[in-house]
Amino acid sequence: MGTLDRQSLRRYSKTLAFEMISVGTVLLWLLAGVVCTTLIILTGFTIYLYYLHAKYDHLPGPKRDGFFKGNMALVHENRNKRGVTVHQIWAELGQKYSPLFVFWFYHRPVVMITDDQAVKEVLITKKLPRDTFGYSHFSSLFGERMLGCGLLSEVSDEEWQWKRTTLDPAFHRPTLLGMIDSFSTICDSFLERLQTLADGKTEVSMAQELVRINLDMVAKIAYDLDLNATNDPQSPIPTNARIALEGLIQSFRKPFMRFQPSTFGYQAKCREAVRFLRGVAKGVLEKRQEEKNKGDDERNDILSHILKLSERDSRTTIDDMVDHFITFVVGGEETESNHLAYLLTGILSNPEVEERLEAEIDEVLGSRVFVTSEDLNKLKYLDQVIKEALRLHPPQPAITRMTNEVITLGSLHIPAKTSVMVDAYVLHHNTKYWDEPEKFDPDRFAPSNQHKVAHYAYIPFSLGRHTCIGRRFAELETKILIARLLQRFKLKLFPGHDLKEVEHMTLRPKKGVQCTLTLR
Numbered sequence: 001m002g003t004l005d006r007q008s009l010r011r012y013s014k015t016l017a018f019e020m021i022s023v024g025t026v027l028l029w030l031l032a033g034v035v036c037t038t039l040i041i042l043t044g045f046t047i048y049l050y051y052l053h054a055k056y057d058h059l060p061g062p063k064r065d066g067f068f069k070g071n072m073a074l075v076h077e078n079r080n081k082r083g084v085t086v087h088q089i090w091a092e093l094g095q096k097y098s099p100l101f102v103f104w105f106y107h108r109p110v111v112m113i114t115d116d117q118a119v120k121e122v123l124i125t126k127k128l129p130r131d132t133f134g135y136s137h138f139s140s141l142f143g144e145r146m147l148g149c150g151l152l153s154e155v156s157d158e159e160w161q162w163k164r165t166t167l168d169p170a171f172h173r174p175t176l177l178g179m180i181d182s183f184s185t186i187c188d189s190f191l192e193r194l195q196t197l198a199d200g201k202t203e204v205s206m207a208q209e210l211v212r213i214n215l216d217m218v219a220k221i222a223y224d225l226d227l228n229a230t231n232d233p234q235s236p237i238p239t240n241a242r243i244a245l246e247g248l249i250q251s252f253r254k255p256f257m258r259f260q261p262s263t264f265g266y267q268a269k270c271r272e273a274v275r276f277l278r279g280v281a282k283g284v285l286e287k288r289q290e291e292k293n294k295g296d297d298e299r300n301d302i303l304s305h306i307l308k309l310s311e312r313d314s315r316t317t318i319d320d321m322v323d324h325f326i327t328f329v330v331g332g333e334e335t336e337s338n339h340l341a342y343l344l345t346g347i348l349s350n351p352e353v354e355e356r357l358e359a360e361i362d363e364v365l366g367s368r369v370f371v372t373s374e375d376l377n378k379l380k381y382l383d384q385v386i387k388e389a390l391r392l393h394p395p396q397p398a399i400t401r402m403t404n405e406v407i408t409l410g411s412l413h414i415p416a417k418t419s420v421m422v423d424a425y426v427l428h429h430n431t432k433y434w435d436e437p438e439k440f441d442p443d444r445f446a447p448s449n450q451h452k453v454a455h456y457a458y459i460p461f462s463l464g465r466h467t468c469i470g471r472r473f474a475e476l477e478t479k480i481l482i483a484r485l486l487q488r489f490k491l492k493l494f495p496g497h498d499l500k501e502v503e504h505m506t507l508r509p510k511k512g513v514q515c516t517l518t519l520r
């Protein structure tokens with residue numbers, strides 16, 4: 001028994017040793033396989049990168065900080081040391097290189113345009129298509145359909161074209177002017193709320209107030225929807241809109257966030273917010289469609305134009321229409337509220353501008369609370385101030401396009417399949433086009449100075465085919481809101497105010513706009 005046991009034990013140990021050697025060998029082979037594959041990929045990537053560098057080395061630009069890092073060290077260093085945004089860094093490079101320079105986002109070259117005539121070529125003459133890399137990002141948020149194939153995220157030129165043509169009339173001037181009364185009514189509730197805070201002592205975050213009123217404006221004017229975000233910021237639609245928008249900004253800034261387990265909870269919250277908003281949009285669209293079918297709907301707002309998409313192409317689903325609904329909320333919300341915040345800060349930190357503006361508003365409106373389209377035409381200095389705020393702080397500065405074939409700008413050849421970026425901040429801060437570009441000077445846009453403005457170097461709403469569809473909407477809202485606000489209140493910036501920009505998806509003032517208010 002003892003001998004047998006010893007024999008079987010020996011046999012068993014041999015088998016175990018053999019199996020361990022086999023497992024060890026397999027693991028070794030696996031490791032060797034992984035190492036070889038990594039080496040092959042790395043070698044392949046290195047050769048590809050040599051080839052890419054050679055392909056773009058004939059173009060001007062800052063020296064790469066490293067073979068793999070491209071120019072990103074320059075960005076990180078300047079952000080950390082000087083607290084500047086990437087747009088400010090590009091603006092500084094734009095002073096040095098003309099008409100363009102190449103900037104390496106690690107291994108990805110992007111041609112940055114710094115000259116007004118090159119802007120014209122890219123956006124208008126050559127009508128370069130969108131760079132799908134950036135724009136398709138907005139289509140979904142952490143896997144949940146968000147802007148889907150709305151105008152901002154539609155990457156098929158053909159699809160975008162017919163949608164844009166169908167939706168364009170919703171933003172024509174006469175259509176929007178017909179809604180002046182609605183703009184004014186929402187303004188009333190905003191001013192009433194501010195009046196409760198106007199004791200000259202309470203610190204009011206005007207940036208936050210502007211976000212809410214802006215959401216109310218878009219919902220009412222575009223969809224005839226009463227959100228009441230101004231008076232009830234905790235109500236579910238504004239709350240979920242904010243979560244979804246913030247999520248979109250975060251996912252844009254941190255593309256790898258999706259894979260970080262520590263953020264899974266946050267991602268689920270964002271997805272839920274998107275589902276909620278899309279559900280609301282669907283309900284509103286279906287209700288309006290029913291009213292339309294019964295012949296009970298005479299409205300000519302943005303929603304009625306969204307419904308026209310399904311008449312024009314019967315393949316349009318309710319989800320496609322929801323994409324547009326959400327796109328206009330997102331497109332209008334972030335950019336317009338940041339613009340209003342910058343505009344207000346620009347006015348309040350320049351007393352002589354504020355005085356002139358108050359005098360103009362008093363002369364045109366007096367104590368009248370309703371605003372007409374004639375009044376708006378007469379508020380000329382306000383126009384100048386708005387233009388200057390958009391120049392100094394373009395809320396959505398970066399526009400990207402793609403070359404389908406080799407193109408020539410100046411004497412430089414840009415290879416096919418290159419990302420080309422036109423950055424409004426870079427052009428708006430270039431001394432070639434603007435004297436003292438950092439100065440807030442609305443008189444640059446005075447009628448007597450109009451001839452000095454380089455048309456293609458002033459692009460807050462972009463130019464060409466993809467020019468902002470909501471431009472007139474934004475202009476109307478801004479004028480009515482600022483005129484009524486300054487007519488009723490004297491605002492003072494809180495001491496220590498800082499105009500510094502912070503990059504999100506768009507540019508926004510870092511410290512909000514903290515003010516005290518008194519009645520005028």
Ligand code: HEM
Binds near residue numbers: 332333339394395400
């Ligand atoms: C001051 C406010 C605004 C600024 C500075 C602004 C800026 C811009 C810019 C620069 C673009 C071009 C993007 C590109 O080509 O990559 C754009 C496109 C767009 N904007 Fe605005 N925007 C503003 C307000 C609005 C508003 C109020 C709405 C909607 C109600 C809106 C909706 C859109 C949409 C849907 C597009 C895509 C247009 C297309 O490609 O057909 N924007 N905007």
